[in-house]
Amino acid sequence: MSEHVSMPLALAAEQFAKLPGIGMKTAQRLAYYILNLPENEVKVFAESIVKARESVHLCSCCQNFTERDICSVCSDNERDRSVICVVESPKDVSAFERAGGYNGLYHVLHGLLSPMDGITAENLKIKELISRLGDVKEVIMATNPTVEGEATAMYLGRLIKPMGIKVTRLAYGLPAGSALEFADDVTLSKALENRNEI
Helix, strand or coil, rough: CCCCCCHHHHHHHHHHHCCCCCCCHHHHHHHHHHHHCHHHHHHHHHHHHHHHHCEEECCCCCCCCCCCCCCCCCCCCEEEEEEEEEECCHHHHHHHHHHHCCCCCEEECCCCHHHCCCCCCHCHHHHHHHHHCCCCEEEECCCCCCCCHHHHHHHHHHHHHCCCCCEEEECCCCCCCHHHHHHHHHHHHHHCCCCCCC
16 A cells, blocks of 8 residues: 555555455455444444354364354254265355255365365365264265366265265256357366266
């Protein structure tokens, strides 16, 4: 920020810029916005962030975020406990729950294997996953279709299949409402490969 900006404003903008997807211009806009709020609203905003950080922790079962020992999904007796959907982050659980249609359990890895970035199996919640596979019949690999996501799914598949558990991968293909001419080569080939009988 330029020299004519006050130091506290510049420091606030720097903190916002640390958030994912927030560049310095957006961070500055957020900092100015916060400074224009009434003081009591700023305090409520700051306190809610601090309270969330202090009270939210990992579910002792699936590693999703929760304020209780066991999250609402894991404690729901109506869920199918024979299926676990493995995801990269808590926001992926939210996406599945929003979409509906899935009634099994989840397991959050909190990252993907990426040796180039120093992220190995020890950095992920893999031991916790393996320890809860006792009565599980199927593990769905729902990691993103990136190099890291594919490598993580393959690694976990090699660990889990010898236990006699079915390991599946999400199908990939064309999004609903899209045109074939705009699809990239990988998406088009995956759509063809994962076609279903009608």
